[in-house]
Amino acid sequence: MKLAIVTAYPPSKVTLNEYAYHLVKQFRQKESVTELILLTDKTEGEKDLEFTEAGCKITVKECWEFNSYTNIINVTKAINQTKPDSVLFNLQFMKFGDKKVAAALGLMLPLVCKLKRIPNIVLLHNILEEVDLGSAGFTSNKLMQKIYGFIGSTLTRLILKADTVAVTMQKYVDILEKKYNAKNVKLIPHGTFEVAEEPNYEIPKSPMQIMTFGKFGTYKKVEGMIEAVEKVRASTGLDLEVVIAGTDNPNVPGYLAKVQEDYKHVPQVRFTGYVEEHEVPTLFNDSAVVVFPYTSTTGSSGVLHQAGSYGKAVVMPDLGDLALLVKDEGYRGEFFEPTSVESLAYAIETIVTNNDYRIQLGKANYKAATAYPMETIAEMYLEAFYDIILKKSKLSQRLGKEAIL
Incomplete structure (x- = not known):
């Protein structure tokens, strides 16, 4: 599988870049992944690809910027150029910007992949229904919170157009299924970045x-x-x-x-x-x-x-x-x-x-x-992609038979 990941990536300071690093570290060691294509934000420093373990080829295309209104165009262009078999989006609602229009345009990218019939999964780290907009720094104004709520619901419906939306908590699955009648939401735990050997639990005593x-x-x-x-x-x-x-x-x-x-x-x-x-x-x-x-x-x-x-x-x-x-x-x-x-x-x-x-x-x-090392989490995403590919294959076969009949 030629797998593309749309994400921030170290040395980026944009949220979720560390999570992407550890996902990439595991994906590249999977035999079924022949190439990883990182569709990342632009950074001044070189991307952190110094892995000690053997793994597949990694191609980096820096194709988006925080708060840019052209991200949807540039990322789509990068997808067209690299031709991945599948696309994983590592997202939360402010991933592409803290300006409303820039953020919204970026979050339309999963729908673009769906229209292009590229198997895609959105890893959605939070849902607005569970965010305190005032405490989280969005807005304390009650009217604006209602407006954000409406915008958030609209964007959530767009995101749910993806083949699969993966969330990290069962509560999120329940909310999305109940409020949006979603049938394509899947629980995949957050996972643990590095699981070292069990520590001896000793610490420096002073201080x-x-x-x-x-x-x-x-x-x-x-x-x-x-x-x-x-x-x-x-x-x-x-x-x-x-x-x-x-x-x-x-x-x-x-x-x-x-x-x-x-x-x-x-x-x-x-x-x-x-x-x-x-x-x-x-x-x-x-x-x-x-x-x-x-x-x-x-x-x-x-x-x-x-x-x-x-x-x-x-x-x-x-x-x-x-x-x-x-x-x-x-x-x-x-x-x-x-x-x-x-x-x-x-x-x-x-x-x-x-x-x-x-x-x-x-x-x-x-x-x-x-209980959930990142190696296991990466495998869960690959299994989810193969489920999508199988369903699309069966649908194509059925439509082909109907066309002949």
Whole structure:
């Protein structure tokens, strides 16, 4: 199979680029994939294709840009030139831009493939029905939220024109089937990027690192986490370091710089900036606890799966998709009330003052993470493509017989 993937890809800063990297890493090792065609956003640096494992040929065509109105034309042109057998779209609603028209035009690409009769799957990481538009940085205006809701429903119907729409949570399947009467939605879990050998669960004792990882400023805010760790320091006397790993959300430029200035009086608060792929293992391995300082969620959490793969204890808000993942996939952690610094401090303290409990949580999360390695997820996508190809073949045969009769 000559498989094309429409996605952002490292060193891109556009969302979901890390997920694409790990999918590509697995697809290229599958015997049934003869060539991978990456239809990516344009970046200044070279694409990260330094894989140690043997694999198929990879062709890169940088054919779209964030917030460009011509993406639908340029990606279609790239598809025409490369002639893939199948196309996988790695999407969320703001993938092609944070401007409404640019985002909408990009999301019409699966329909283009359907019209061209190219087998296609959309991996949809979130659905607007489960996004708090205010907390996620879209809009707090009630009228605008209704307008976004209408636009979102319209775009969802367009996306559902794809041969198959894969989502990462059963709740999303249920919503799309009920609201849109969709018959082509399939559950394929998020998966775990790197499943290393089971860790020994030992961590540096001084300082103990309390880490968070992501793009911050909208529904992910770190002020409460810094204040919570200050409280834990005061109540326990423990040597704790706050590690804020990642960058600003594109909708809130300058957010982390302001936090750094506002909390410069607080000792042992480290801002790492953008984390390169090779730096991720050290970041997680050195952490005692991974914190999710979220006020809402917008889909299945890649960071939770990463934390699990490194055997980390986690502190999570008791809301939305994170709570569902715990139930559905077997993750465990300490929960806190999203707007309460005291609740967050109590959750962190519960873990850092009980080493046996920290290890117990880490082992449970490692077990949950290893249930769905990316190798398995890639195989599930290939099986889904072969199902589509088989159905199209049977339909063509039937139409051929009807034409003869």
